[in-house]
Amino acid sequence: MDAVTDEKPWPDTIHAGECEQHEPLVRRVLAPNPSPYTFTGTQTWLVGAGRDVAVIDPGPTGSGMSIGDPPDANGTGHVDAILRAVEGRRVAAILCTHTHRDHSPAARPLKEATGAPIVGCAPLALSDDGPRADSAFDPDYAPDRVLADGERVAGDGWTLEAVATPGHTSNHLCFALVESGALFTGDHVMAWSTSVVSPPDGDMAAYMASLQKLYERDDRVYYPAHGPAVAKPKQLVRGMLGHRRQRERQILRELEQGVRVVPDMVSHMYKGLDPRLTGAAGRSVLAHLLDLEARGRVLRDGDAWSLAA
Structure with missing residues (x-):
């Protein structure tokens, strides 16, 4: 179906807060906010293996949690879990794919804790009349730098390039990891479900155009904000278009x-x-x-x- 899927249960948070290595430059920290719309929860991606790292989609805080604000597997909150995962390294940038409340609110406390700038998508405060209480817009999102399509952020051994993909929201960005061919797809492409496209900000024509844009790329793997990695990107995107x-x-x-x-x-x-x-x-x-x-x-x-x- 188009919005979400209930073919699988949304798993519990047993792995929330744990840092998992996916490839040399990529690690994941799962937020404790599973739901019919977020599957296992929001996946915060850490990029970099050297002196500094980038944090992609820092996730929700407080009311952004679909089941309240539970502790993770270590008994602490999601921002604390991110800080544990980056201990010993400098956070060079906090990047947000879009400003739904399960993606961007934790950028603020993470910036306060690390001093890192918030970069990525443009701010968007919109009264959402859709049904997604877990993913209303984050009106307090305030980036230090907005990335246009093709602009880059770089650190020690990594380079992230913005790929504009409006549709799910008008301000949605994906981020391409130049060194490995990975693409962080936010909510635009997910393996467990198709994305909600909810007017007035969600736009189906823009969403389809963005899918076609990704289909014409040669990314090796997708890392979405929810659900498993996508090992065959072109095959999945072709199926989504169909x-x-x-x-x-x-x-x-x-x-x-x-x-x-x-x-x-x-x-x-x-x-x-x-x-x-x-x-x-x-x-x-x-x-x-x-x-x-x-x-x-x-x-x-x-x-x-x-x-x-």
Whole structure:
């Protein structure tokens, strides 16, 4: 389905706070915020094996936790876990892929603890009318430097390049690790689920264009903010593009059959869906409809939709 998946349980936080090595320049610290939208939790990525490191997506604090603010496996908070993982090294930069509350709020206390600048995506404070209480926007995000597409941040033995990927949010960035061919994909591409695209900030046309942009790259592996690493990026992205096009065709068939409102489309298109996830599925259907409207394929009358003549 388009928003999230409930085919697997969202695991407990037994590994939260532990630092795991994924390749010589890449380690992961898992935040203790598992949920239907975050899977095992937000994955904070540490880049660098020398004198300094970069921290990507420092994660949530307090109300950004989907299950409160629990301790991790070591009995402390997520920022403390990051500090343990970088002990002995300087934090050169704190990078955020986007400003949902399960990604960027911990940048502030981490900056206070280390003095490192916050860089990456642009600030965005938007009233989100979608269903994702765990991922509302972070209105207090204040970067020291905003990265444009192709701009770089470098440290001892590592270089990260910003790859603009709007769609999930308008300010979403991925970060390419030049030395190893890895791409940190935030919420844009995940192996366990497709991403929520929730208007008004989420934009399906932009999301599809960003997927195509990644498909044309030659990244070796993806490290998303939620779920496992992606060992075959092109294969996954090709499938995601096809899946979204299939959803669009389903919506057009629903309209052909006289189904006019989003809740009815969701009930027909997402059989057996966990009721907790119907709102998120509806947001993605709405994003498709708005894209179709912009292309002149459908018409809107209040909450009702129809095929264009």
